Amino acid sequence: MDTSELKAASARYPKPPDLTPAYGTAGFRALADLLPSTVFRCGVLMVARSLKGGGNTGLVVTASHNPEADNGVKLVDPSGCMLEQAWESHADRLAAADTDEVVCAAVQELFRTEDIPYGTGVVMVAHDTRPSAAGLAAAAVAGVIALGGVAIPCGLLTTPQLHWMVRQANASAKHDEGAYFGALADGFATLVGRSPAPVQAVVVDCANGVGGAKLRALAERLGPQRLPLDVRNAGGAACSGGGLNDRCGAEHVQKERAVPIGCADIGVGGRCASLDGDADRIVFWTLADGGGMTLFDGDRIAALAALLVRDLLAALPADEHTPTVGVVQTAYANGASTAYLAGLGLAVVCTLTGVKHLHAAAEAFDAGIYFEANGHGTVLFGQRLVQRLHELPDDCEAARDLLALESMVNQAVGDALSGLLLVEAVLRQRGWGLAEWGALYTDLPSRQLKVRVRDRSVVRTTDAETRTVAPDGLQQAIDAAVQAAPGGRAFVRPSGTEDVVRVYAEADTQPAADALAAEVMRAVHDLAGRTGARP
Numbered sequence: 001m002d003t004s005e006l007k008a009a010s011a012r013y014p015k016p017p018d019l020t021p022a023y024g025t026a027g028f029r030a031l032a033d034l035l036p037s038t039v040f041r042c043g044v045l046m047v048a049r050s051l052k053g054g055g056n057t058g059l060v061v062t063a064s065h066n067p068e069a070d071n072g073v074k075l076v077d078p079s080g081c082m083l084e085q086a087w088e089s090h091a092d093r094l095a096a097a098d099t100d101e102v103v104c105a106a107v108q109e110l111f112r113t114e115d116i117p118y119g120t121g122v123v124m125v126a127h128d129t130r131p132s133a134a135g136l137a138a139a140a141v142a143g144v145i146a147l148g149g150v151a152i153p154c155g156l157l158t159t160p161q162l163h164w165m166v167r168q169a170n171a172s173a174k175h176d177e178g179a180y181f182g183a184l185a186d187g188f189a190t191l192v193g194r195s196p197a198p199v200q201a202v203v204v205d206c207a208n209g210v211g212g213a214k215l216r217a218l219a220e221r222l223g224p225q226r227l228p229l230d231v232r233n234a235g236g237a238a239c240s241g242g243g244l245n246d247r248c249g250a251e252h253v254q255k256e257r258a259v260p261i262g263c264a265d266i267g268v269g270g271r272c273a274s275l276d277g278d279a280d281r282i283v284f285w286t287l288a289d290g291g292g293m294t295l296f297d298g299d300r301i302a303a304l305a306a307l308l309v310r311d312l313l314a315a316l317p318a319d320e321h322t323p324t325v326g327v328v329q330t331a332y333a334n335g336a337s338t339a340y341l342a343g344l345g346l347a348v349v350c351t352l353t354g355v356k357h358l359h360a361a362a363e364a365f366d367a368g369i370y371f372e373a374n375g376h377g378t379v380l381f382g383q384r385l386v387q388r389l390h391e392l393p394d395d396c397e398a399a400r401d402l403l404a405l406e407s408m409v410n411q412a413v414g415d416a417l418s419g420l421l422l423v424e425a426v427l428r429q430r431g432w433g434l435a436e437w438g439a440l441y442t443d444l445p446s447r448q449l450k451v452r453v454r455d456r457s458v459v460r461t462t463d464a465e466t467r468t469v470a471p472d473g474l475q476q477a478i479d480a481a482v483q484a485a486p487g488g489r490a491f492v493r494p495s496g497t498e499d500v501v502r503v504y505a506e507a508d509t510q511p512a513a514d515a516l517a518a519e520v521m522r523a524v525h526d527l528a529g530r531t532g533a534r535p
């Protein structure tokens with residue numbers, strides 16, 4: 001393999017000497033200024049992945065919910081899903097190479113160990129709205145070209161749009177943006193076909209990110225009669241003064257339980273939703289009587305999806321194979337949601353944090369519903385079920401609705417825009433408002449906190465991240481704190497997207513959940529390498 005071109009191109013994207021990037025929960029993330037070498041090398045990697053997988057791959061420059069000064073890269077496999085986990089170590093090795101020679105050696109080693117055929121790989125490259133995004137996307141394209149690949153510049157897209165486009169392209173299906181909006185809008189139109197028109201617009205806070213412009217385009221496609229949307233924090237000149245993810249967006253609303261900026265005029269009971277910075281997450285919220293916010297998180301979206309799928313499958317004509325339905329969550333799922341879903345008679349599975357884990361677990365079912373509590377998720381339909389639905393007669397309404405759902409709900413990855421339509425379709429079909437949705441179950445009071453430590457990797461976990469095995473004494477301290485809290489549950493894990501250790505606590509009352517989270521946070525601070533004053 002002649003690597004002279006690669007070496008010369010790599011020299012134009014030198015790695016900062018102290019940087020050792022790590023592929024985290026959803027790809028690489030760091031301060032944008034540090035990232036050109038990482039993104040260039042990801043471009044190289046995705047050519048190799050394209051050659052290995054025999055189809056287009058994808059690369060989107062985004063740091064999702066992180067602050068505007070950060071950036072990152074998410075990588076898309078030929079299936080349209082996230083990069084196969086076995087390749088994360090290849091990504092790490094390439095990103096960490098200290099010299100251009102080591103970059104070339106790592107690429108040669110990759111081709112050898114993975115037995116990759118030579119040829120022209122194709123990588124679809126997109127980016128979000130960060131000021132650093134276009135420059136980093138150019139670095140990715142340079143990486144693709146350096147390995148003799150073809151880069152298809154896709155411009156400004158949400159992360160799920162790019163995943164969808166890669167999946168469609170490799171199925172030789174229409175994969176332009178118009179086809180994407182058409183799939184979502186047409187699926188929604190079918191699902192709400194006979195349901196009465198909405199009485200209330202949905203206010204959508206778009207985190208001042210890429211979701212703003214894309215949601216406006218979707219809203220136009222849907223038409224205000226079908227779904228009136230009031231798009232806020234859409235970024236650009238008309239935004240409310242905040243930057244990307246700054247006091248707005250799904251992460252802010254879910255973690256801080258605080259009303260986003262630009263939404264101060266919302267009255268009690270208004271139906272609101274918030275997207276995150278790359279529009280792969282959505283949570284709903286409303287203002288409660290007497291102040292405070294009521295959050296409708298990913299767990300609640302999963303509950304609506306589960307009801308819809310369960311009822312539609314039950315309405316299909318009997319078949320010798322009864323379709324399996326499962327719901328996949330993480331340890332962050334509220335305990336009350338897990339109990340509710342199990343009570344519906346559905347299989348409920350708990351995986352590690354990160355959509356790559358949930359997606360893989362959901363694929364084990366004919367209909368697999370997965371949502372992280374933060375609102376990242378989708379509903380997957382297995383091939384066998386989809387084929388059967390196509391074979392059923394046209395007048396089978398349940399089959400028609402399930403196929404509409406399969407088209408509307410992104411099959412490649414969690415997607416805030418399809419999540420919005422999913423919730424609205426189920427509420428509309430059932431004639432429900434937020435009150436009925438909220439009444440499905442009562443959340444256990446919970447609290448999430450972050451602790452900064454010197455090196456978050458000293459915290460190691462087991463049992464789907466619900467227990468720690470290091471540092472010494474931490475789990476015992478958590479156990480003691482949990483025992484003292486009525487109805488207590490708590491766990492900690494190092495974040496894979498931010499330089500923090502995350503703390504989660506649940507208890508019978510909000511003060512008890514807050515106290516438990518604070519107690520566990522102090523234990524992390526004391527035992528996992530303190531920085532700063534004791535919290």
Ligand SMILES: CC(=O)N[C@H]1[C@@H](OP(=O)(O)O)O[C@H](CO)[C@@H](O)[C@@H]1O
Nearest residue numbers: 025026354355372374495496497498
């Ligand atoms: C508690 C939490 O919300 N964690 C998020 C967050 O990962 P961390 O590894 O916890 O930073 O970002 C991921 C990517 O968006 C998302 O998949 C995950 O659920």
Ligand SMILES: [Mg+2]
Nearest residue numbers: 064276278280
């Ligand atoms: Mg995101």
